[in-house]
Amino acid sequence: MIDVKSLKKEYGERTVLDIDTLEINDGEILAVAGANGSGKTTLLKILAGQIRPTGGELSLPGKKLYMPQQSYAFRGDLIKNVTLGNADREKAVKLLEKLGLSRLADKKAASLSGGELQRLSLCRILARTADLLLLDEPTSACDAKGAELVVEAIKEYRGETRCTVIMTTHSPALAMNAADRLIILNNGKIEADGPPAAVLNEPKTDWAKSFIAGWKI
Amino acid sequence: MAILLAAILVLSLASCGEKPATEATTTEAPAPVTAPTPANPVIRLSTTTSVNDSGLLPYLLPVFEQETGYKVEVQSAGTGAAIQKAVDGNADVILVHAKASEEKFIEDGYGVERLPFMYNYFVIVGPKDDPAKVGGSANAAEAFGKIREAEAKFVSRGDESGTHKAELKIWGDDAPDAENDAWYISAGQGMGACLTMASEQQAYCLTDKATFLSMKDKLDLDIVLAEGDDMKNTYSLIAVNPEKIDALNTEGAQAFIDWMLGEEASGLIAKYGEEEYGAALFYLLEK
């Protein structure tokens, strides 16, 4: 179980994250939504160990993988990108196929479009094993078809490994289709928390109501 | 970083204590111009560093400019470059000190007439204890012989300036060779830089007296030989030939030459340096 207590991140006077308590069950897929600057990416980066919180307690599983919002195309072809740092080649080939990239497998990664690159980046994550996946907006650059492939791949991976997945998103569709649970952040605080359908259909506060009303479905 | 900042501070303080730079290319008239402005008021004077750096021109030019309404733009460089600038059509008149080059300049048709008008002496400066015992030599050639024998360090201009040419003439046919004679340092720089180098390396150096006196306080050197028949340094004025070079200010050049050779300038030149160094730096040639 992931356990977060009184987690805070401040930049000078500005508090960007302020979470009293957040517990995430093993094997759960959690979607984190919220406006730009609400603290989604900060939360993810803290959990990934990329930045240090100002204060608070964290209890996390040992092995985690993190996919940043900006995917990076390393030198070389797609296979080389996925297997980077000795991941299994056979697995890589399968994953590329699953995410609709097999016909590009021997092309240079630098030649991919944004959506293709994002899927490549996910392959790079899914080719490895971990207890926790942290994905920063994994479908932001994908079209509908691409997003569908991403959702399927994430769910399948979770099914096989029983790992926990936390992903940020601006897409209600992704939250509805992939997540078991949805939280919405507002100015660094958790404003709504529950099963995606419940959060989206029965908002509990006025702020949540107006946020969801403005959220494109 | 702190050291760097401190050093910059020290540098800036040190430079405050120095005399204002004498290199100003145009000198401002201290009072309103009294003479009517000539049709072509700009005279381009190409001269050697020694005349300008010694302070002589910054001392003379304001008077000339105020009296005549001309404006003199001074370009100072080694004699070689000073002459080349005139050949390239970038000067109206030159003031240099290298007889052979001057004669060639006229022979090639670039100069109208060579007008020698003042002189001073080259001096040999060196370490205060004079390790090669140069002092008391009859002339510069003898002094150079002693330096060569002792293989004492010697800084040469090495830049084909008037001073360098004078030095080579003193060495005669058998000038030292910078490649093989380690004591002979061919610096390829101006007089000031060479004197500084000689001071740093405790070396001998042939210099014009004016530049040495104007820098004396900052140098760890003394004059070891001040006089000799082979140490005379003659300065000449030459107007550039309008038949060879176009777009010259010939009228201005002539006005400048006339003024420089006139009584007032002669009086000023003869007095220059007395106040500051206790002795005149330039002497007038007998007319």
Added chain:
Amino acid sequence: MDSFRQAFGLLFSLDKELMQIIGVTLRMSFFSTSISCLIGLPLGALIGTKSFKGKSFLKKLIHTLMGLPPVVAGLFVYVLFTHYGPFGSLNLLFTVKVMVIAQVLLITPIVIGLSSSFIESTSKPIIETARGIGLGNGRIVRLCLSEGRASLVSIVLNAFGRSIAEVGAVSIVGGNIQWKTRVMTTAIMLETNKGKFSFALALGIILLLIAFIVNAGASFIVREAKND
């Protein structure tokens, strides 16, 4: 035209003094560039990746020093190494060594500035991605180096270009001594002062030629590296 003919004539005649000057120039530029990069690249990487107190001040300072006039660097080193200066006893004034020291002072801030902004813009996503898939620090450094090869080479070439083209600092501390500390730029200055403008221009052409060969060599290396 005359200068071009003279430049090639000089080069092909393998003039002994010219070869010696080219040798000193290359030796000086090689050491200035190497030392500046050895100091500047790690510092640039550190500044580019770490956040710490006073970082923005430090960056401003570095950017100021990037524009340090060569004569000022030369003067500063001169004051340090002059006979009665703090390091006068080392007897380094008017040697190639002290020219390298002055150039290192001049070039290191440029290397730090360029490499820190390169690391900030290019290496951050590499580091994020590589750390995200659990790669070790050694591996990440190697990835950054190999991904940023072209930029790194261009930083090194920038340093080299500055070094080989610089005249203010080296003439003050080196003294332009024939057969000893004369480099291409101070030789050009000298010939200009002599009034031998076309010969000076010929030397300038040779200097450009050297710079071009070094640049071409470096871009060849980068292209080879890209193909693997």
